[in-house]
Amino acid sequence: MHETAPQSDRPERPDVLLLDDDPQIRRGMARVLGQRGFGSVRTARCCEDARVMLEASLPGVLMVDIHLGEDEPDGIEFLAQARSAGFSGPAVVLSGDATIEQFFRAAQAGATDYIVKMGMNPATELERILARPRKTPDLKWRVDALKELSYCRAWELTDWQVAVLSEFVVGYPSNKEIAERLGRSEVWIRQTFTDVYRRAGTHSRTELAHLLTVCSMCG
Numbered sequence: 230m231h232e233t234a235p236q237s238d239r240p241e242r243p244d245v246l247l248l249d250d251d252p253q254i255r256r257g258m259a260r261v262l263g264q265r266g267f268g269s270v271r272t273a274r275c276c277e278d279a280r281v282m283l284e285a286s287l288p289g290v291l292m293v294d295i296h297l298g299e300d301e302p303d304g305i306e307f308l309a310q311a312r313s314a315g316f317s318g319p320a321v322v323l324s325g326d327a328t329i330e331q332f333f334r335a336a337q338a339g340a341t342d343y344i345v346k347m348g349m350n351p352a353t354e355l356e357r358i359l360a361r362p363r364k365t366p367d368l369k370w371r372v373d374a375l376k377e378l379s380y381c382r383a384w385e386l387t388d389w390q391v392a393v394l395s396e397f398v399v400g401y402p403s404n405k406e407i408a409e410r411l412g413r414s415e416v417w418i419r420q421t422f423t424d425v426y427r428r429a430g431t432h433s434r435t436e437l438a439h440l441l442t443v444c445s446m447c448g
Contacts, residue, residue, distance in 0.1 A: 243289025243359070244268040248279040248304055249323065250297045258292075258351050265352040276307045287316050290355065292344075295324040295331055305331065309338040321358060323351075324388055332391060345388050353412060384428040393421045397437075 245267050249255050255272040262270045271288065273279035275297065282288075291311055293304035308320055322335045325346035332343065342358045344351055386394065396407045404418040411418070422434065431437045 242267040242356075243318070244286075245270045245290045245292060245355075246279065246282055246288035247272045247292045248276070248297070248307060249292075249294040250274055250301065251294075254294075254346070261350075261352045262355070265356065267352075267355075276302055276310075279307060280310070283311055283314060283316065287318070289318050290359070291316060291318065291320045292351075292355070293320065293322055293340075294346075295322055295335065305334050305338045305340075308335065308340060312339040319359060321355065343392070345392060350412060357410070357412075384425075386425065386428060390421055390425050390428070393418060394425055397434075 242265070245262055247255060247258055247262075247270065249258070249272070252274065255274065259270040259272050268289065271282050273282055279293075291308065293308050295304045297304055304322060308322070311320070319341045320339055322332075322340045322343045323346055324331070324343065335343065344354045344358075392411055393407060396410055404415040404422075407413075408415045408418045422437075426432055426437060429437060429440060431440055
């Protein structure tokens with residue numbers, strides 16, 4: 230079962246295979262991606278449906294929800310299977326409440342980036358992901374950097390806090406740059422950093438950078 234997205238007159242972008250158990254999200258994302266000029270947007274509600282579609286033809290982009298139904302493997306497991314089956318394109322994980330550990334697993338499974346549900350515009354963010362130069366660090370680089378910071382796990386960061394911290398770790402120091410990359414306001418980025426400071430026991434960007442450096446040295 231899949232929804233075929235309405236097509237726009239914009240230049241064609243890669244075909245997309247979207248795996249998500251929420252029918253509203255499937256329909257909404259298929260519609261938005263189609264309107265933004267992406268090619269065929271096939272959607273699957275479960276891993277088995279997605280596997281059949283993958284075997285029929287490999288997509289240009291794979292988008293996978295981390296949390297599927299209770300009786301389903303999670304999306305990260307499906308992503309690993311897709312990589313083993315020969316999919317080599319960009320793979321984006323979707324989540325509204327993922328933990329740092331899940332981001333680590335997603336990177337190890339072959340994810341190249343992530344989109345936070347109910348926050349980022351999926352079409353806009355996917356366009357940004359696909360437009361980034363190859364030299365731009367991908368999700369694996371970012372979470373590998375965070376993985377070395379063992380106390381990050383104890384900070385119990387939210388999805389968005391992980392996203393902001395990961396941009397900071399790879400060298401985007403200003404609120405403006407991070408806001409543009411994540412599609413949020415500078416005020417929101419500033420508040421998120423304040424929340425991260427509180428969880429990390431720091432009071433400024435300088436203290437946070439120092440702590441992250443110390444953590445990475447200690448392992």
